[in-house]
Amino acid sequence: MLDRCDVIVVGAGPAGSTAARYAAEKGLDVLLIDKKKEIGVPVCCGEFNAAPAVLAEALPNASGIDELFSIDPGLVQRVIRGFVVTSPKGREYEFDLSGYTVNRDAFDRYLADAAFRAGAVLSPDTKFIGREGRRVTTSRGEVDARVVVAADGPLSRVCRSAGMEQSAVLAPAISCRVEGEFDDRARLFFGNRIAPGGYAWVFPKQGCANVGLGVQKAATPVPVLLRAFLAERGLAARDIQAGFVPVSGPIPETVRENVLAVGDAAGHVVASNGGGIATAMICGRIAGLAAAGHLLHGEPLKTYEREWRSALGRELLAAARTKRMADRFLGSDFLLERVMGLLGNHGIRNIIVFGGLRKP
Numbered sequence: 001m002l003d004r005c006d007v008i009v010v011g012a013g014p015a016g017s018t019a020a021r022y023a024a025e026k027g028l029d030v031l032l033i034d035k036k037k038e039i040g041v042p043v044c045c046g047e048f049n050a051a052p053a054v055l056a057e058a059l060p061n062a063s064g065i066d067e068l069f070s071i072d073p074g075l076v077q078r079v080i081r082g083f084v085v086t087s088p089k090g091r092e093y094e095f096d097l098s099g100y101t102v103n104r105d106a107f108d109r110y111l112a113d114a115a116f117r118a119g120a121v122l123s124p125d126t127k128f129i130g131r132e133g134r135r136v137t138t139s140r141g142e143v144d145a146r147v148v149v150a151a152d153g154p155l156s157r158v159c160r161s162a163g164m165e166q167s168a169v170l171a172p173a174i175s176c177r178v179e180g181e182f183d184d185r186a187r188l189f190f191g192n193r194i195a196p197g198g199y200a201w202v203f204p205k206q207g208c209a210n211v212g213l214g215v216q217k218a219a220t221p222v223p224v225l226l227r228a229f230l231a232e233r234g235l236a237a238r239d240i241q242a243g244f245v246p247v248s249g250p251i252p253e254t255v256r257e258n259v260l261a262v263g264d265a266a267g268h269v270v271a272s273n274g275g276g277i278a279t280a281m282i283c284g285r286i287a288g289l290a291a292a293g294h295l296l297h298g299e300p301l302k303t304y305e306r307e308w309r310s311a312l313g314r315e316l317l318a319a320a321r322t323k324r325m326a327d328r329f330l331g332s333d334f335l336l337e338r339v340m341g342l343l344g345n346h347g348i349r350n351i352i353v354f355g356g357l358r359k360p
């Protein structure tokens with residue numbers, strides 16, 4: 001492993017691999033480390049991505065969408081054409097929404113490989129342990145790095161090393177794989193019996209589906225809720241993994257000392273739906289370019305904070321506000337039923353996909 005580099009990126013998820021790719025493309029020496037032995041494994045994700053056109057509509061100020069998301073078609077497991085949303089009493093709401101599912105392990109490997117092809121040195125099975133200024137301690141030794149990218153997920157140790165705040169609300173979530181044939185619509189299920197304060201999903205893939213749920217607080221542990229959801233539908237789970245989704249919006253400060261926080265580490269998640277792959281990649285690109293601007297042209301690192309906020313800060317804050325508002329009625333199936341009825345198909349789409357920012 002390198003013992004000195006321009007940029008060390010901690011975490012080879014969508015945020016880190018994208019940051020590493022863009023910094024390396026600018027000619028910087030980039031070291032991308034991940035504690036996982038195999039990038040992307042185990043999978044803890046719904047594995048759904050919105051289509052680039054939906055992203056461009058939802059995040060109109062974000063650049064690089066076409067470049068970031070024109071992915072290898074071989075990665076697409078299933079094209080999704082729409083969503084069916086089921087209320088606590090079983091009423092169904094439908095809307096069109098283009099997207100696709102992936103095998104998240106293959107997707108993460110693809111992004112890490114793009115960073116490697118751009119010139120980044122990839123070091124799996126390498127854990128970030130601590131940092132003091134430029135000295136970064138890992139499980140494989142010390143590295144001197146001019147810039148450190150914290151892309152190590154919602155419980156970011158790198159952010160802590162720079163005294164950055166963590167996301168205030170981490171929602172427990174769990175996913176698994178079930179075998180079977182499913183149509184090309186994704187399904188969401190609301191109700192406090194199923195997923196208190198959140199929702200359950202069934203996202204179709206090839207010959208199987210990703211099934212999971214996310215909740216506001218884990219009064220009942222998420223594995224218990226998932227088992228009940230699957231049992232009611234006669235489904236058997238494989239590859240169960242639980243994690244957290246930061247749903248309180250971006251952390252207040254994403255640049256401190258020589259550290260940039262990106263992706264889940266920075267709270268870059270659309271809180272109204274819990275999706276964070278695309279936003280992690282969009283902000284990862286900005287982080288990689290900002291690190292290059294700083295090291296090659298003396299631009300302040302703070303440029304990163306300004307740029308990601310102008311690209312998608314408004315949308316992420318709006319989605320977090322909407323989520324906070326929704327939390328008031330998500331706790332009551334009666335209120336939830338009423339609100340869903342009032343919103344209708346388009347209103348529900350607007351809240352979930354656009355955090356309430358689009359007109360129905």
Ligand SMILES: Cc1cc2nc3c(=O)[nH]c(=O)nc-3n(C[C@H](O)[C@H](O)[C@H](O)COP(=O)(O)OP(=O)(O)OC[C@H]3O[C@@H](n4cnc5c(N)ncnc54)[C@H](O)[C@@H]3O)c2cc1C
Pocket residue numbers: 010011012013014015016033034035036040044045046047048049126127128129151152153154157173174175212241242243244245262263264265269274275276277278280
């Ligand atoms: C159950 C569940 C379902 C989800 N479903 C979806 C979905 O369908 N669509 C969607 O868009 N989003 C979904 N999300 C959110 C999405 O997974 C995240 O927003 C996204 O992965 C963020 O990418 P990231 O690169 O910031 O972090 P991560 O993908 O979490 O990557 C962080 C990386 O850092 C590494 N790391 C952590 N600590 C260290 C350390 N100390 N040293 C070295 N490496 C370290 C980890 O091993 C990991 O590889 C889901 C989340 C959960 C929990």
